[in-house]
Amino acid sequence: MILLDIKNMTIELETPEGLIRAVDRINLTIREGEIRGLVGESGSGKSLIAKAIVGVLNKRWHITADRFSWAGQDLLRLSYEEQRKIIGRDIAMIYQEPSRSMDPTAPILEQLIESIPDSELESSWWGRPFERRKKAIALLHKVGIRDHQAIFNSYPYQLPEGVCQKIMIAMAIAKKPKLLIADEPTTALESTTQAQLFRLLASFNQLKGMSILLISHELETVARNTQTLSVLYCGQLVEAGETATILKSPLHPYTDALIKSVPEFQPELISKQPLYALHGSIPTLQHLPIGCRLGPRCPNARKECVKTPVLERLQNHYFSCHFPLQGKKL
Amino acid sequence: MTTPLLEIRQLYKSYQKAQGIFGRKTIQALSDISFSLYPGQTLAIVGETGSGKSTLAKLLVGIEKPDSGEILLEGQAVTISDYKKYNHVIRYIFQDPARSLNPHQKVGQMLDDVLRYSTQLNEEQRQDKIHQTLQQLGLMEEHADYYPHMFSGGQLQRVALARALIMDPKLLILDEALTALDPSLRAQIVNLLLELQKSTGLSYLLITNHLRLVRHISDHMLVLHQGKALDYGQTNEVFSNPQHDYSRKLIKSAQS
Ligand SMILES: Nc1ncnc2c1ncn2[C@@H]1O[C@H](COP(=O)(O)OP(=O)(O)OP(=O)(O)O)[C@@H](O)[C@H]1O
Ligand code: SF4
Ligand SMILES: [Mg+2]
Numbered sequence: 001m002i003l004l005d006i007k008n009m010t011i012e013l014e015t016p017e018g019l020i021r022a023v024d025r026i027n028l029t030i031r032e033g034e035i036r037g038l039v040g041e042s043g044s045g046k047s048l049i050a051k052a053i054v055g056v057l058n059k060r061w062h063i064t065a066d067r068f069s070w071a072g073q074d075l076l077r078l079s080y081e082e083q084r085k086i087i088g089r090d091i092a093m094i095y096q097e098p099s100r101s102m103d104p105t106a107p108i109l110e111q112l113i114e115s116i117p118d119s120e121l122e123s124s125w126w127g128r129p130f131e132r133r134k135k136a137i138a139l140l141h142k143v144g145i146r147d148h149q150a151i152f153n154s155y156p157y158q159l160p161e162g163v164c165q166k167i168m169i170a171m172a173i174a175k176k177p178k179l180l181i182a183d184e185p186t187t188a189l190e191s192t193t194q195a196q197l198f199r200l201l202a203s204f205n206q207l208k209g210m211s212i213l214l215i216s217h218e219l220e221t222v223a224r225n226t227q228t229l230s231v232l233y234c235g236q237l238v239e240a241g242e243t244a245t246i247l248k249s250p251l252h253p254y255t256d257a258l259i260k261s262v263p264e265f266q267p268e269l270i271s272k273q274p275l276y277a278l279h280g281s282i283p284t285l286q287h288l289p290i291g292c293r294l295g296p297r298c299p300n301a302r303k304e305c306v307k308t309p310v311l312e313r314l315q316n317h318y319f320s321c322h323f324p325l326q327g328k329k330l
Numbered sequence: 331m332t333t334p335l336l337e338i339r340q341l342y343k344s345y346q347k348a349q350g351i352f353g354r355k356t357i358q359a360l361s362d363i364s365f366s367l368y369p370g371q372t373l374a375i376v377g378e379t380g381s382g383k384s385t386l387a388k389l390l391v392g393i394e395k396p397d398s399g400e401i402l403l404e405g406q407a408v409t410i411s412d413y414k415k416y417n418h419v420i421r422y423i424f425q426d427p428a429r430s431l432n433p434h435q436k437v438g439q440m441l442d443d444v445l446r447y448s449t450q451l452n453e454e455q456r457q458d459k460i461h462q463t464l465q466q467l468g469l470m471e472e473h474a475d476y477y478p479h480m481f482s483g484g485q486l487q488r489v490a491l492a493r494a495l496i497m498d499p500k501l502l503i504l505d506e507a508l509t510a511l512d513p514s515l516r517a518q519i520v521n522l523l524l525e526l527q528k529s530t531g532l533s534y535l536l537i538t539n540h541l542r543l544v545r546h547i548s549d550h551m552l553v554l555h556q557g558k559a560l561d562y563g564q565t566n567e568v569f570s571n572p573q574h575d576y577s578r579k580l581i582k583s584a585q586s
Contacts, residue, residue, distance in 0.1 A: 041512035041513065041514060041515075042483070042512050160379075187510075190378040190379065190539045190540070191539070191540055191541060191580060191583045191584050192378070192579055192580060192583045193378075194583065195582075195583035217512055217513065218513075219513060220542065257514065258513055258514070261513050261514060261516070261517035262513065263543065263545065263546035264542075264545075264585075269546070271545070271546055271547075271565075271566070272524055272546070272547060272549075273524075274520075274521045274524060274525070275517040275520055275521055275546075276517065277514060277517035277518045277521055278514050278517075281482045281483075281484045281485070281514075281515065282482070282512070282514075284482075
């Protein structure tokens with residue numbers, strides 16, 4: 001079943017110079033039990049999309065979409081409060097800024113307890129404090145923290161980053177979400193801790209059927225841990241499909257460059273030889289090129305590219321480029 | 331055989347940490363670390379936080395003194411009082427270029443300060459050197475008149491490199507300098523570093539907690555764990571045949 005279904009979502013920022021389109025008509029679907037990766041460079045709009053889904057962007061952002069539905073229910077027809085209720089119940093998010101997920105001024109136990117919704121509790125009200133505590137301990141065990149005593153009274157800053165990250169996951173899964181959005185959950189971590197956390201996420205996916213949207217700017221990590229992939233460049237969705245297919249035969253020049261720039265994906269590349277790199281740099285929101293936003297940096301660009309390419313489909317593989325890499329134009 | 335550019339012999343360093351009211355605990359931050367880095371080569375020091383990486387970096391730039399052991403630069407032992415003398419042979423690049431640049435100073439002025447402080451060059455020579463360095467890093471002469479906020483992330487990293495390279499160092503220490511970069515930017519910077527190494531024989535000491543890129547750009551690597559050197563050798567040999575459990579785990583985690 002398709003859980004999340006978004007079509008042509010646009011996110012614009014109000015500025016004194018007018019509206020700036022930070023995210024340009026992107027599509028995103030997530031099925032039950034799917035782990036989807038969302039990759040793109042810094043500033044490409046990954047966090048904006050995540051925040052728009054959970055509805056935490058402030059009034060300066062204008063969000064529009066042709067479709068925004070959750071488990072078959074059209075959310076656009078509901079009031080904002082009703083939307084929030086459904087989303088708050090079924091979707092959990094781990095924010096890129098840990099301070100948004102965790103309160104630096106409260107001890108861990110308190111925060112964990114608060115993250116457990118009433119609906120998860122069975123006891124009558126006098127039994128609840130005890131039940132909550134028991135649940136908090138169980139949550140920590142689930143994320144692999146055995147010695148809960150040692151951390152219950154600690155504050156986030158007293159704990160290593162890897163442990164904090166695990167606690168954030170524990171808080172996120174407390175309400176048994178159907179979808180977990182994890183925004184750069186491991187970027188700051190060391191590789192062994194990173195690997196541990198991905199195993200943890202994968203186990204929740206397998207045991208509980210929880211879907212995951214994994215956001216990162218590291219193609220390597222996303223590629224290893226997802227089944228499907230969406231690639232963003234400058235607020236535009238450039239390619240989406242099965243992770244393995246995209247890695248093997250990318251259709252969009254940006255995805256192609258991204259893959260080629262990672263030495264691990266280039267077994268043929270001799271050590272210390274130059275990596276494949278696009279020239280130039282990512283434009284700022286204030287100076288976005290017209291049409292395809294990769295245009296000025298794209299090795300294949302032609303004059304047609306000043307028109308924004310529409311998303312096209314080749315079986316389960318989507319791309320938006322006038323001159324895709326493999327095969328001919330459809 | 332050539333003399334190593336940098337040679338570390340049996341370096342030890344410990345810290346005293348207060349424990350309780352009277353207690354003191356000795357933390358052995360580094361024990362028995364030895365390695366050599368040759369001109370034109372790259373050595374990667376890989377380890378997690380607490381492995382001793384930062385201590386090692388502090389000893390190398392002379393902020394702290396080892397308990398025992400030797401640091402040799404081109405065969406000469408260096409002591410802490412020489413720090414200023416070798417400060418332009420070894421230069422440092424940190425993780426976040428934006429934070430290490432003064433936002434109120436034009437880039438040209440900043441580079442000029444570096445030269446005025448540590449060389450005898452006259453004004454004209456300094457200007458030439460600045461332009462030449464900017465050009466070497468793919469920036470333009472006009473960029474000397476820019477303030478840091480006018481640069482993109484990638485250009486800023488180049489500016490930080492310019493500041494390090496304008497002294498013609500022989501060794502550049504890259505402390506997590508590549509970790510947080512975006513892929514297309516990282517590829518550009520890596521290419522720049524590889525090219526500079528080829529054309530000028532610069533050596534790199536890459537300090538990182540990620541194996542990413544280590545295999546591609548380093549000739550040798552040393553795995554640091556709890557202050558001790560585990561595997562040390564040619565990068566491809568360490569990758570294909572790690573001797574210690576911890577190194578195996580590290581290499582596996584980077585591939586899983
Ligand atoms: N509060 C804000 N005010 C103005 N611009 C913003 C704000 N938040 C985000 N932006 C801009 O919107 C664009 C998308 O930002 P977003 O945070 O979604 O990027 P991202 O892909 O998550 O990047 P990163 O990898 O750095 O987390 C960027 O150009 C960013 O500068
Ligand atoms: S539409 Fe044109 S500029 Fe954009 S990626 Fe395709 S070829 Fe390049
Ligand atoms: Mg983000």
